[in-house]
Amino acid sequence: MSVTSETPRRPGPFLLTWYAVAQLGMSIALLALFIVWVVGGVLAVLWVGLVILVAAIPATRAIANVHRRMAARTLGSPVPDPYRPAPGGFFTRLRAYAVDPMTWRDLVWMPVAFVASFTINLVVVILALGVVTWFIWWFATPWLMRARASVDRWFLAYSRTERLEQRVQLLTETRADAVDHSAAELRRLERDLHDGAQARLVALSMSLGMAEAAFDTEDPEQARQLVRDARATTTAAIGDLRSVVRGIHPPVLADRGLSGAVEALALDMAVPVTVDARLPGRPLAPVESAVYFGVAECLANIGKHSGARNGWITLRHEDGVLRAVVGDDGRGGADPGAGTGMLGVMRRLAAFDGTLSVSSPAGGPTIITLEVPCDLSSPKTTPSSGPA
Template identity: 65%
Template sequence: MSTAPPLDPAPSAAPAPMPVPGRLRATGYAAAQVVLFVPAALLVVLWVVGGVLMVVWVGALLLALAVPATRAFADLHRRMAARVLEAPLPAPYAPLDGLGPLARLRTVARDPMTWRDLGWLLMSLTAGFVLSLLVVLLLVSVVTWWVWWYAAGPLMRLRSSLDRAFLSPGTTERLEQRVQQLTETRAELVDHSAAELRRLERDLHDGAQARLVALSMSLGMADSMFASDPAAARRLVSDARQTTTAALGELRSVVRGIHPPVLADRGLAGAVEALALDMALPVEVHAQLLGRPPAPVESAVYFAVAECLANTGKHADARHAWVRLGHADGMLRAEVGDDGHGGADPAAGTGLTGVGRRLAAFDGTMMVSSPVGGPTVVVLEVPCALSWPRTTPSSGPG
């Protein structure tokens, strides 16, 4: 909840200008950009000559030098723009790791950011250079230093905004990245669903189905023995009853693997508390959920937390663990941590990769912090809205 500002008879003041350290730092960036005019011009020449000479192998070598040099040069300006604008400005280039020379060349040529970098170089040599030079001249000029006092901040923010406009992905690039992400997520979800179906089929075939077959055989033998050996038939019926109990237990286990009844009855917080009680080490659960997430999200987060706690019990050698659940700003957040020896690696086959894939189907993310020596903290976040707690069938008639 926001609070009202104190009453003040004076009229509201305009936003405060950039403080002196901020002006000086921004002017320092401007001076650096003026000095970097020369390497920017050299990069443009390198691109032009390399493009012209692409008919021979020399052009390919020149472009092989120009691409990484331009990206490093652009990253330097991204960092300066991010500090002036006080906002992160990542480098959204297509990954090149593991690609051969020809594949790298095709990827670079198809990457829209390659051509945005070239456009930014031209802007940097023209309008960008003029803005940066103007900031420096206003400072060193005795006559106009007071203009620098008021203009340095806005001019550098304008220059940094131009850098951001060129060095950030446009709407088309963002949509393409989103489509690519959704395509990968869908493929992973299909693979995960197929693996889950195979697991259920295996569990039913090796467990309940085998026991039901044995039950049918026992009952058939008992039916044929009732007339000749009633005592043996009764023993077979008793064995069949035990087989029925075991089969029902295995069926319940399979059902719990699909959607645990405790999750449907008690919600995410109650189900996680039940998980904590089954752990061999003490697990503290802190939950602040004023409603329930959608059932698919609730199930995905539950199984993700269960996998993390299982890893803690198997690999962490921990004495204490904790789970924190909360929801804020449209984001369901679960944190699972322990005081074990650390060193958890999602790529090491500990189940964390599957957790990440399960959450990615809902645009969720997983972050792992596990330095050697501990502690290990896994943060799970899924965007969703909460609904009011639902009345479950076990609660009685509504």
Template identity: 50%
Template sequence: MTDQRAVTVWRALRQRPLRFLVSAWPWRCWVYLASGALLGYVVLIALVLLVLGGMALSVVGVGLVVLTAAALYGIPVGALERRRLRLVEPVPLDRPHGALPAGGPLSWAAGRLRERATWRELGYTVLFGTVFAAAGFAVVLVLCLAALLMAVPVLAWALAPETVMIIPGEPIRGPLDALLGPALGLIAFALSAYAAGLLAGLQVRAAEFLLAPREDGSSARVIELTRSRARLAHAFEAERRRIERDLHDGAQQQLVALNMTLGMAEMELRERDSPAAELVTRARGEVRAALTQLRDLVRGIHPQVLTDHGLPDAVAEVALRNPIPVTVDIDLPRRPPEAVETVAYFTVTEALANAAKHSGATAITVAARHERGALRLLITDNGRGGAVPAAGTGLQGLGDRLAILGGRLVVSSPVGGPTQLRAEVPCSA
């Protein structure tokens, strides 16, 4: 169901009815209703012409196209109304239509005709061109009458008092007689303001019901599953960070201390020319190897450089360790959110590891930019190509991880190369 939040203009009208009259709300509502009255009649005339034209041209076979255009006519009207609604409702309405697969105009039209949102928008178009346009026109007439009552009597008394009579048969004889008109004008002004607020709020409600996306039972379940998956991913990431911290501060420090102790023991045994010195030397070498493996493991769980310095430095460090030369071109105006930065880092590391194992490439390029509210990654290698996400190369897992944050992964890898991985993660995730 649509969000049944309180309409902003109704809330302003209910909380401070007197202050509402001297605020900007009446003017915003009048502009909204006046423009709606004019636009509504234009929309209605265009819709009637489309329907009549489609019926008339049906005998020559073109009518179906025109009637299809009439059925889809509500889509641009709905888009315009969602933008115009910002005059009286600060919270924007989302677009109710889903994404369609790539195709021509016929496939687009067929996809849109199958959506319920298209028919709701058409219903709103009819309602907008008839009921709301007429009601808005009536409110504007009351406003014009209020302006006339407030201005005309005073002007008439000043210029030609014998030409205007507020009360039939009694001309205006002085300024006090002329005050009756402005008094009635103020009353009409207040009535017009309150009527404009009520009608604008009613139109907001209708737009929320017909032009906003709806969540049925299946959509709600999908949303809850997506949120649950995101919570599990965040919990998993927090556990990874805890393990990394424990290994870094616990086991790694103990191995460093053990290595120092063995070093002192080695020095003592060599001074005594003991044959056990060789065993201690070998033990120190094994400790150093274990320490190196542990550091690599900690870095793989969550590198400290990513936390301290951000994505560019973390990717640069990975590039230095990669067996294939990597060119890093990351230019971000600011650090993305932690979850986005983490998934971007592991996308790069997995892509570099796959390229080193399977591509046979001699050069790799990693580029990252922040565009239209999303972090976009482009990883390119000049290898043999032929990478398939479903082939178990880790690309499917990358796509799943990106999908948790609403991102996507596009792989282009023709046989013979080059291979391009395009990853996009919304920074709002």
């Protein structure tokens, strides 16, 4: 979601008149698009209507965003762009459009904007053209255009109450997802410990017991062999425990930070992956871990499914948002809802108000963007980071 920045100064009558002329011209396009919407809705049963709608909705949103920017400048306050992300794929995108409440608000706004243009905007233009009415135009234009901008804001932006309701709903969903994810992680850890380290420790105990029995029967050679087996089992158990710990919080992440850890992931790939990481500090450890495992999952998918010859990763922190972009030049067609891996990444990020978006047209490239709002601390130097 992007936000139109607040302007320090409201536009004067001349610029507002230009807005009126532009909106008057766009009203014809809005009327045409409204007719296209109606035709597409009627023909939806024949499938061709769905194609018409998928083409008409982005055009409507483009015009609506122009009105949002004009309304923001006219009113001197931001008018957010509230559209939900529309992923790639015809049916996936169509579904995203259908479940986005702002899509339907745009539809209702279109005839209202057409009527407002031929009342308010036309009056402003007529007053500007008249010599006698010039004095009225100078003082009335700001009031008329603010009224028009208020109408646009009412339809094209959520109210504070609606935003709070959406926020509560989102927090409820992400909290439930976080609880489910934590429970699944606990079950995974329990399974890994039971099948790995615990089984080896049981074998270790049995080997030591047999070695003790061998000493009692005065068979030192067998006892030595059993002790050697116990040492090997101990080494394997330690390896299992380290593997479990890496699944919780990899040591490379704690030692080298997100940039270094991602570079280490890239070096382990069979496909050449370039990393461009420019982070002036480090996020909190939970956020760092969530982004790290998200990037790791994306790289695993590149290796298993993409057929790519090259991949790339960029890490940035801009405007209070940590952004990781993972791309490849593979065959494309990635569907984040097709498997559990990317859904798990979405749940991890959602716990921190983060998002994951996928652009993967057929034929590629595939670009996955992970974003998490967060602050960065000062870079930390650890003993394993190298000499100062």
